[in-house]
Amino acid sequence: MAIPTVMGTEVEYGIMVKNDPDFDPISSCVLIVNAYREEPDGQILWDYDQENPLADARGFQVEGEKYTPNQQENIARNKTLINGARYYVDHAHPEYSCPEVTNARDLVIHEKAGERIIEVSRREANSLLPDGVQMLIYKNNSDRKGNSYGCHENYLMDRRTPFKKVVEPLLPFFSTRQIWCGAGKVGSESRNHPCDYQLSQRADFFETEVALDTMVKRPIVNTRDEPHADREKYRRLHVIVGDSNMSEYTIYLRNGVTALILSMIEDGAISQDLTLRDPVRTIREVSHDLSLKHELTMDDGTTRTALQIQEGFLEMALAYTSSRSLDAVQKDVLQKWQEVIETLGRDPMELDSKIDWVIKKRLIERFMSRKNLDWGDAKVQMLDLQYHDSRPEKGLYYLLERQGRVERIVTDEEIEHAVYNPPRDTRAFFRGECLRRYPGEVFGVNWDSISFGLEDESIKRIMMSEPLKGTSEFVEELLERSETAAALLENMGS
Amino acid sequence: MATFIRDLKRPRGEDPGVGQVDGQADPIPFYMAAGEQKQKSKGGGGGDGDGEKGEAGQKLADKGEELKEEMDELLEEIDAVLEENAEEFVKNYVQRGGE
Numbered sequence: 001m002a003i004p005t006v007m008g009t010e011v012e013y014g015i016m017v018k019n020d021p022d023f024d025p026i027s028s029c030v031l032i033v034n035a036y037r038e039e040p041d042g043q044i045l046w047d048y049d050q051e052n053p054l055a056d057a058r059g060f061q062v063e064g065e066k067y068t069p070n071q072q073e074n075i076a077r078n079k080t081l082i083n084g085a086r087y088y089v090d091h092a093h094p095e096y097s098c099p100e101v102t103n104a105r106d107l108v109i110h111e112k113a114g115e116r117i118i119e120v121s122r123r124e125a126n127s128l129l130p131d132g133v134q135m136l137i138y139k140n141n142s143d144r145k146g147n148s149y150g151c152h153e154n155y156l157m158d159r160r161t162p163f164k165k166v167v168e169p170l171l172p173f174f175s176t177r178q179i180w181c182g183a184g185k186v187g188s189e190s191r192n193h194p195c196d197y198q199l200s201q202r203a204d205f206f207e208t209e210v211a212l213d214t215m216v217k218r219p220i221v222n223t224r225d226e227p228h229a230d231r232e233k234y235r236r237l238h239v240i241v242g243d244s245n246m247s248e249y250t251i252y253l254r255n256g257v258t259a260l261i262l263s264m265i266e267d268g269a270i271s272q273d274l275t276l277r278d279p280v281r282t283i284r285e286v287s288h289d290l291s292l293k294h295e296l297t298m299d300d301g302t303t304r305t306a307l308q309i310q311e312g313f314l315e316m317a318l319a320y321t322s323s324r325s326l327d328a329v330q331k332d333v334l335q336k337w338q339e340v341i342e343t344l345g346r347d348p349m350e351l352d353s354k355i356d357w358v359i360k361k362r363l364i365e366r367f368m369s370r371k372n373l374d375w376g377d378a379k380v381q382m383l384d385l386q387y388h389d390s391r392p393e394k395g396l397y398y399l400l401e402r403q404g405r406v407e408r409i410v411t412d413e414e415i416e417h418a419v420y421n422p423p424r425d426t427r428a429f430f431r432g433e434c435l436r437r438y439p440g441e442v443f444g445v446n447w448d449s450i451s452f453g454l455e456d457e458s459i460k461r462i463m464m465s466e467p468l469k470g471t472s473e474f475v476e477e478l479l480e481r482s483e484t485a486a487a488l489l490e491n492m493g494s
Numbered sequence: 495m496a497t498f499i500r501d502l503k504r505p506r507g508e509d510p511g512v513g514q515v516d517g518q519a520d521p522i523p524f525y526m527a528a529g530e531q532k533q534k535s536k537g538g539g540g541g542d543g544d545g546e547k548g549e550a551g552q553k554l555a556d557k558g559e560e561l562k563e564e565m566d567e568l569l570e571e572i573d574a575v576l577e578e579n580a581e582e583f584v585k586n587y588v589q590r591g592g593e
Binding site: 014015091092138142148240367370382383393394396 | 573
């Protein structure tokens with residue numbers, strides 16, 4: 001039996017400062033992250049003790065230096081929020097890692113809450129800058145000059161599933177899923193393969209099939225083996241191949257369908273061999289083919305289109321789910337995915353209110369035709385960038401949303417609620433509630449631990465190696481009767 | 495404190511597309527910043543059954559005209575919010591790699 005779904009996303013945002021020739025991205029990021037204030041707001045460390053980003057899922061440890069900042073730097077770069085998220089400076093980008101959720105609908109709510117937190121931070125940060133200088137933030141993945149930053153998905157998996165079994169079906173799945181979850185990009189960043197427009201922001205940046213790296217020689221399947229949970233039982237699949245999506249519908253499918261495929265892998269339900277001859281070449285070719293008609297070479301020498309490969313996965317999913325009871329969200333995800341696959345076979349442009357690359361393409365083409373522009377025009381590139389702008393009054397995605405031109409999955413009320421409240425059905429609940437209730441006593445946090453600094457100067461760390469414990473069901477009553485962290489620890493019997 | 499962490503009651507068994515939250519504290523009006531808040535129904539169409547063919551055809555033509563006007567308005571709105579000096583702007587948008 002596949003383990004229950006637990007997932008989350010880490011979104012790195014692009015930043016720029018208008019009218020500041022001395023713009024320094026790192027200090028700007030520190031400013032953005034620290035401009036965000038919550039009540040209560042503790043000075044809390046990110047606990048690096050448990051981290052090991054150099055462990056490889058194929059079973060070895062890579063040589064390299066593990067980064068651990070000093071205490072002051074740690075607090076300046078990291079915030080753990082009462083909704084259970086981590087909000088921090090990652091290299092030269094502000095990054096929002098949403099709390100662990102159990103379904104695609106909550107994932108949309110919490111990723112969208114991150115967009116709002118970013119925008120609130122941006123406004124606060126701007127109020128501290130000189131007149132005329134303005135900080136801008138983009139939820140995209142490329143500057144169109146060859147620099148890319150990621151939107152990583154994380155899925156909890158059963159460690160008993162051999163990693164090789166995970167990789168084999170994922171290579172064709174990840175190389176082709178962009179036909180329904182690409183965010184769209186004007187132009188190419190692959191020098192030898194120019195194009196006007198392509199499906200994915202990220203496809204130009206993948207150079208290898210399977211590896212540990214995320215910044216150079218990017219792999220389609222990343223092998224970082226850092227489960228942030230009981231490593232005897234779980235692995236965390238760290239997916240770096242996806243785009244930063246704006247459309248709720250696209251985010252919903254991206255995570256919902258991928259989670260379903262992973263359950264199928266765990267349950268041995270991958271019955272078709274969809275192995276590609278050259279996945280790295282495929283991911284680029286698929287992204288550059290707007291007609292979805294391009295024939296890809298399979299390992300056995302036959303050819304298929306990206307859509308046919310996705311149809312293969314859909315067939316397997318329908319067979320898999322026919323004998324299982326799905327919850328309401330899973331059912332809805334499957335139904336919507338099936339509709340999208342069918343529509344892609346008919347006319348992709350019918351998805352111009354649902355799938356990012358189509359929404360963006362339709363918008364740009366209409367604008368080009370009205371203003372008599374071509375794909376090379378700077379205004380067209382601006383439209384692409386501004387589709388991802390975090391400002392509700394300037395961001396083109398938000399403008400379409402306000403006008404009811406894109407289909408939504410969740411409500412504004414739910415998103416606002418998630419800005420201040422953790423999901424109730426994962427350990428994020430315990431993390432967030434401890435931060436809300438005992439801000440002065442929380443000393444450090446990581447995904448799988450929380451430590452308290454007590455009056456007697458001792459530090460007590462509580463491990464949370466089970467992502468589905470620490471939920472409201474398990475701990476709400478305990479929290480209710482614990483006035484202080486000291487009382488909480490006592491009530492837990494430590 | 496108890497009211498602050500009020501339960502999020504989403505009917506789990508129902509169509510997830512229509513889930514609602516209750517017990518909200520004042521939500522921040524995130525989308526209040528820009529212009530009008532009009533909600534336009536997409537695709538609409540569908541005559542209402544009464545009237546003759548000519549009238550229905552006219553209605554359809556009117557509807558088409560209306561949609562075109564809406565689209566023109568949208569494109570003008572986009573043009574108005576688009577960053578000035580696009581060429582300079584996209585040239586200056588340079589990021590360091592991340593991840």
